[in-house]
Amino acid sequence: MSPPTTLKHRDSLSWGSFLIERFQQTTTKHDDLCHAVTNEYCQKQCNGCNKIADLLRWGEAKRRKSPTFEGCSEPHTMHNSYRELTHCAKASGCETCRVIRRAFLLEQITGQDVARLEHIDDQWPIQVVLSLHAHGDSLLFTCRPLHNAPFTATIALDRTPRQYDHNLTRGGARLLTSFDELRQLIEDCHQHHECSSRYRWSRRNPTWLLEIGDSNLVRLVRGPRHLVQYVVLSYSWGDPAEMPSAEWARIKGAGTKTKNGVPVDERLNPFFASELPETMQDAIQIAKLLGFKYMWIDNVCIPKGTNWDTEAGLMHEVYGNAAFTLVASSSTKATDHMLQQRKAWSYRSKAVKLRGQWLHNTEMSLDKVRTESPVARRAWTLQEERLSPRVLYWTGQRWHWSCAERQVAELSQLGHRLCAAEKEGRRSPQLFLELCHTGDGEQLHEEWLDIVQAYTPRDLVEPRDRFLAIAGLAVRFYSSKAEGGGSFITEEYLAGLWRDNFARHLSWSVATAADSTHNLQHIAPSWSWASLPLRVETRTKHAFRPSKHFKFISVVHELVDPAIAAVSLTRIGGDEGINRARAAEERGRGVKIVEVEGRFRRFVLNEAINADWDSLEWNRGGRTGFNFSSFPGQHLFSRNRSSGRIISKDAHSGEIVGQLDYLTPSDRQDAISLTPFVPYGSEKEIMCLELGELAMLLLVRSSDYEDGHAEVYRRVGVATGYSSRKGFFYGCETKRVRLG
Template identity: 25%
Template sequence: MATEDEVVREVVEEVVEEVVEEVVEDDSTELVVSKADVVLDSVELEIDEDLESETVLLEVTDMELDSVSVGSINEDALIVGSVDVVAASGSTMAVDLKNICAEEERGEANAAHTFCVGSLNCYRRGDKLTLSLSVYPSDEYLSRELMPMGMSCFILQPDRAGVPRPSKLEVTSSTTFSDESFEQAKAWIETCRSHHHLCSRGTEAWFPTRLIHIGDLTSDGDTTRLIHTAEEAPTTPYVTLSHRWGQVQLIQLLNDNISSFRTRIPLSKLPKTFVEALHAAKKLGISYIWIDSLCIIQDRDDLSDWFREAALMHKVYSHSYCNLSASDARDSTEGLFRARDPRTIQASVNLCMEGLDEAQAYLPVTFADADGWSRNVPWCPLNRRGWVFQERMLSPRILYFGHEQLFWECGELEAAETYPEGMPDTIRSQGPGAGLKVQDPEQHLTRLKSQPGADSDLDLAEAMASIWSSMVSAYTSSALTVAGDKLIALSGIAQQLQSIFGDEYVAGMWRSRLAIDLAWTVSPNSKGVRPLEYRAPSWSWACVDGLIMVRDRFRPWTSLITVEAVHLDHADSGTTTGNLTGGYVEVTGKLRHLAIAKLEGTGWVTADGIFYNPVELDAKEQDTDDGVPKHSIYGMALMTSRTSTDLIVMLLERVDREGEVYRRVGLASIPSQEHIVTFLMVSALESADDTREARIRIV
C-alpha cells in the first residue's frame, strides 16, 4: 500500500502534467510553459466517509505554469480539472472546484459540495506566468475559518450543481450605458415590482417635497428643472441617486437660487454623475429624480429645511421606483457609466477533465469572480459611507453601476449582468448589510430559522433584535464626514422600523429591550473614540465612534436591572429619532465600587479578589492612563445567562458625588461562579466597597 507522501506526490505529478497552452488574442504574447517546478510544503490525507472519497489536501508553491489543475481521488479514479488562467500583474485569485465527479457517484445531496479551494497568486516574469497555489479543505465552515478575509477569489462550479446559472446570452456591449445593460435593468425592475412580495412596501403613491423634472437632455437642459410636487403632480414614478459628494464643490439648492432652479437647471453646471443619472432615469422610462443636494436647501445658516426633509428620508427612499447607486465613483465627477471589455464578465468555460474519453473531456462549468459582488456592493467605497447605509436599507430596489457591469439588489434578489437570475450562494456577500433589506420580522424569522444550526425556538422578538443588532454593526462599520450625524443618518431606518416593530426608539435602541441592549461593546478590532461634542448619552452606542457589537443576541439572557425611566432631549422637536442634546436612563440594580488592585492580561483584579475578564472600555485611550482608569470605577450587575456562567457588568464612572449620577465607560465579564456570588451578595454592613441595591441615573 502506498504511503501518504507517495500518494500525494503522485497526485502532484498528475496535476502539473495538466499544463496547457494559453493563447492570448489581440496581439498579446503567447505564453507556453512545458514544465512546472513544484515544492511540496505540507500534506494532509483525509478520508471523508460522507462523500465516500479520499480528499488530498495540498499546499504547493512556486508553480510556474499557464493553467492550474486541482483534483481529488474518488475510489480508483483521479479526476483533475484544468482551467486556463489570465492574470494581471500582481493580482490574486483563488480557484474553488466543485464536485467534478458524476452526481450518481456521490448522491444528489452532496452534489454541490466543494472539494478544494486554491489561492492563486499570479504575476508575470518575462514570458512566464508564475503562480503560488495553496489548496485547503473547503466546506463552507472550514473555508470561512481558514481563508483570509478579503481574498480575491474566482470560483469554478459545474453547471449541474443546482446553483443559479449565468446568463445564457453572451454579453457583447462595451459599456454599462448600453441598451443591453438597460434592458436587463428594466427586466429586474419589472420582475421585482410584479412578483416580489417582500419588495412591495411603500407602493402607495407618495412624492418628496421637491423633485427634478428631467427635460430634453440633448441640449443644455432648457427643460430640466426643479418642481414642488404639491403644486405640480409628477406623471411618472421617481428614482433616487446615491453618490459620494467627495471634495469637489457641488452645485447645491440654496434659498438664493431656488427660483431660478424652478425655471431651469443648466446641465453644464451639473457634475458628471448627476448628468449620467438623468440619462439613466430617462433610459428606464422615468422623468423624475431626487438628488439630495438639489432637492434639499443646503444653506448652513438656516437648517430648517434640512431638518424637515431629513425627517422624511425614510419615505423618500422607500417610495422610490429604484435607487441609482454610483458605486464605482469616488466623487460626483466620475459618473455612473464605465467602458468594459465584455470578455471579462463571461461566466461559462469548459473544464478539461483528466481520465475521460475525448467526447466527454470537457465539462461546462461556471467561472465566477467570487469577490465581484462584495467589491461592487457591500464593500464599495460608496456603501462605506454612513448616510448611504440607510439609503441602501430603505430603497426597495437598487441598481448598482459597477466597474464592469450592473448589479441588482432588492428584498428577494441579488443579481448581476453575469447572473441575471441571482448570484450563486458561493459568491454572495456576507458583508455589512447582507440580508437586511428584509425588515419584516416574520420574514426575517423565517430566514433565520432556515439557516444551518438555527434555533427552532426563535421568536419574533428575537428576530427584531437580530435585525437591529445586525444593522447597528453594519452601520457603525461605515464612516461619517460629520461626527454629529451619528443618529440623524440612521433616523430614516429608525422611523420605518418603529412602525414595523411597534416599539419606542430611544437613542439607537428600543425601549422594550433596553435592559439587554445596554450590553453593547466596541469591537476589539476597532478603536472606540468618544467625540468632544455631545451626541448621545453614555449608555447609548451612539456616543462613541467604532464598530459596535451586541453580545450573543440569541443567548437566553436574564436581565438583573430594572429600567425605571428614560428621558431624552431632542434637537428637533418634530422627530424622536434624530439628534439629541441630552438624556438619561434611571435603573435599579446591584452596584459595587471596584477597587482595582492590578491589571492582568485583558482583565482586572480588584482588591476583594474578583477577577473581571474581559474588560472592554468604550474609549480606552481617553478614559485610561497606561490602561489604568483615570477615575474611580463602579460596576452594576447587568445580566447573566442560563447557558454561561459569566456575569455581565456595566462599568460606570461617578460624575456627581452629591447624587447617584454616573457615566458609562465600558463593559466587563466575571467568569468565576465564586466571584459572581461575591459580587451579587448585598452586604448589611454597607461598606463603601460592598455591593448595594441602588437606583442610579446614567447620563
C-alpha cells in the same frame, strides 16, 4: 525590492516598465510563460497555465492516496504580472488566462480598483494555490502590489460543465451594459412581487424631484400630488482630504441654491445634466435608459436653506416610496463615472477545461458588494439602503439587483427566485423592512443592533449629523412598534437605543479602545454608542439573557424643542401616528440622563493588586487565555494599555474580562482635561451595573452634571460573557443609578 543601479540612467523608463522589458529580454521561447499551444481539449494553453496543470496533478496524487484529503498546495508563479496575464489572454489566446483575467476583474467593485490593478508601475507576480476541500476545490490567485492591499481571484473547479442561465457567447463581448434584461427585471418586480404593497410607506413624493427631459436636459420640479415612479441615487461624495480643493468645491457646488426660500431659476428652468458631477450625470442617464422620468439626488433635491432636520426625518418616505434605489458602488467619489467599459467581458465566454476539470468564475456575493464598496464607508448611505424595497447596485463590471423576493447578478447564475431556505441563509438588504412589516419585536431589536454595528465604522463630513443620518431608520422602527393596534405603547427612542430592550442595547462594546480626543459626548451621552468617535468598530452581537434585577426607570434630563416635548407619544393612529414617530425620533436625539435600577458593586476590590498584563496572558496556536498561578489567593486586576481590555479577579473566584471604551492619553495634560477614559491608577474607582446574566456596564462617578444630590455615572466600558464568574453580583444591593 529596490530598483537596480542600472536603472539610474533610464530616467524615461518606469520601474514597472523596466521589469517587463528585462523579463522579455531574458526569456526564450521555451520558458516564455505566454507561449501557448493547443491542448488535448483543442484550447489554447500557455506555459503559465502548465504550472496550474502541475498543481492539478499534485491534487490528483493527494486524492489517490486519501480520497478525503483536504488542504492547500504551495504557491506557484503562473505569470510575472497582471499585465503579462492580459497580454497572454489577448495575444496568445490562452483560454485559461482569459478566465483568470475575468476572475480578477470581477473582484474589483470600482473603476479605480481596475485602474490600480492595471497600473504599469505596480506590477507583481501572480501566484496560484490549489485548495482541496470537501465543499469544493478551487484555484486561488493572488497578486500583491508593493504599497496596496493584494488583489485576489478565485476559480471554482468541477468535473462537470456548468449550465448557465445566459448564453454568454451570444452577441459577443458585453463591454457596455445592455438595459433590456434590467428593464424587464424591474418591470417584473413591479408587476408580480409584493415589494410595493408590503413596504411602500405612503403615496407622497419628495418635496423636490429632478425631471429628466430630452437632449441631456433636466430641471428641478415640485413633487406632483400623485405618486410618480422616481429613482433615488445613493452615492459617496468622497473624502475632501483626498481630492483637490477645486474638485470638492465642484461636488459641494452641485447643491441647489435658493432665493427667498425658493430654488433659483437656474435650477427651475431646464439645464444640462453635464453641469452636475459625473456620478450624478451617469445616474440620470441610467434612469432615463430604464424608462424613468424622475430622479431624487440629495445634494440637488434638498435646496440649501431647507430645514435639514426635517428632511432627514423624511428619508423613510423618500427611499420607501421610490421605484428603486440606485447605489453607485462603482464610484469612490461623486466625480467618478458609473458608465464605462467593462473589461471583464472583453472576450467571449467559453467553457474551459484543464486536466479533466472545468474552470468556472465564482460569483462575488452581494454582501461583499454591499460592505466593501466606497458607498459603505459613508454614514448616510446605510439608511438609504435599508429603507429601500428595491436596490440596484452598480459596480464596475456588472449590476446586482436586490428586492425582498429576488436577488440577481448580471451575466451570472444567481437569477432565480429565493426559496425560504435561501432567504434564511442569505442576509437581505430588505430584512429591516421585512421585520418592521411583520412586527417581530425581538428580531427587530436584533436588526437594530446590526444596524448600529454597521453604522459606527462609517464616516460623516459633519459629526453633528450623527443622529440625523439614521433618523429615517428610527422613525420606521418606532412606527412598526406603534402601529400594532394598541392604544398605549412603552417603546421610546433614547439617543440611538430603545427602551423596550434597553439593557441589551446598553451592552454594546468597542472592538478595541478608541482615541478619547475625538469623542462625541457633546452630541450624545456616554452610554450611547453615538458618543464614540467616528469610524470606530463596535460589537453588538452576543448571547444575552436579561437580568431580572435590571429596570429602566425614566428619562431624567433631555435637551429638546418644547414643541416636540409637548407631543404625547402614547396615543397613535392615522397620519397623526406618522407625526408622532417623527417627534419620538427628534425627542430621542436630546436624551442626556436616564435613571435605571440594577445590582451594583465595585469592579475591582480595594485590596486588589495591579498585575502586569503580559505576565497573565498566554497565546498558543491562536488560542488566548490567562494564567494566574503566580498570584495564588490574591485579589488582582490588570489592564492592556494598547487594546483597553481590563481584568478583575477575586482571590478564589474566576476572572472577568472587560473592554474599556477609550485609551488613556499618554499626555498627562490631556488626561486632566478629557473625561471619557479611566486614568491609570484609577481602576479601583470603576463601578459595575448588572445588565444581563453575563453582561455588565462599567461606570465611574461623573462630575460633569449638576443634578442636586443625585449621583450621575458615565459609562467607561462593558464586560460580557464571563461564564467563569456567574455569581459576581450574588448578594449585591439593587440600586437606582443615573447614567449620563
